Amino acid sequence: MRNGEPQDGKHDAYQDFLTDISGQFGGRDEEKDFLHGISSESPQEDIRVNVGERLKAVRKDRNLSLTDVAQRTDLAVSLLEDIESGELTPPLGTVIKLAKALDLKMGYFISGEDNLPHTIVRKHDRKVISRYDSHKGKHYGYGYESLAPQKKDRHMEPFLVTLAPSETEEERSTHDGQEFIFVLEGRMEVRLGAEIHILEPGDSIYYDSTVPHLVKCGGETETSILAVLYSER
Structure with a gap:
């Protein structure tokens, strides 16, 4: 998937990721129990993060118009309007593109100002950024x-x-950046440059995000992955 929605409104299945848990367990049974525990239960609260409000606030603070942001990101003005209005929760690729264009960390749009020396996120406190959004039939x-x-x-x-x-x-x-993905459940297809790879539970992949890539569900049931994006910013 691209850094955001292309001008013609087409979408792909996904685009973003990372995290390594190898070497943290005493055996395969312990690892299996851990992975099942984090992937089998949804957060108790569906906490929506309003990326649009933060985008609008930083845009106005810098006296930028939607057209200005569109020119910096190569995203359609109509898409930016939908994000700011809350009609569309953007995919991670779009968030990355917005952050880079506005000289911000990607995390700003997800969690606001980052000001803690360390964070612990309990299972029931995980923030749901997006869940199967649809936009104009896609x-x-x-x-x-x-x-x-x-x-x-x-x-x-x-x-x-x-x-x-x-x-x-x-x-x-x-x-920009790098990505690491560890498959928890299901089957995942990765298209990386001219290569196509199928990953199963327990498999992982690490690559440079500058290489054209696509990550998608590779089967008929949902796929769960632990994914980490790395950025110099």
């Missing part, structure tokens, strides 16, 4: 939950991501 087919909001000066953004089977038109994404 189904996004994924939801993601922030696992490390408000950590000061962080360069990594970890997420728990659920990918749903999707038949939407697929396009590759490119953006």
Whole structure:
């Protein structure tokens, strides 16, 4: 998927990720119990993060018009309007693009100002950023939950991501940084450059986000992954 919605309104199944848990367990049974515990239960509260409000606030604070932001990001003005109005919760690729264009950390749009030396996120406190949003007849087919909001000066953004089977038109994404993905449940397809890889539970992949890539559900049931985005900012 691209850094955001292309001008013609096409969407793909997903676009963002990372996190490593290897070496943290005494055996495979312990690892299995841990992975099942974090992936089998949804947060008790569906805490929606209003990215649109934060985008609008920073845009007005800098005296920028929607056209100014559109020119900096190559996103359609209509898409930005939908984000600011709350009609559309943007995919992570769009958030990355907005953050870079506005010289902000990606985490600003997810958790606001980051000001804590460390963060602990309890299972019932995970923030749901998006869940299977639809926009003008296009189904996004994924939801993601922030696992490390408000950590000061962080360069990594970890997420728990659920990918749903999707038949939407697929396009590759490119953006700054690196990504690590660990498959928790289900089957995942990764298209990286000219290569296509199928990953199963327990498999992982690490790549540069500057390489055109697409991550999607690779089967007929949902796929859960632990994903981490790394950025120099």
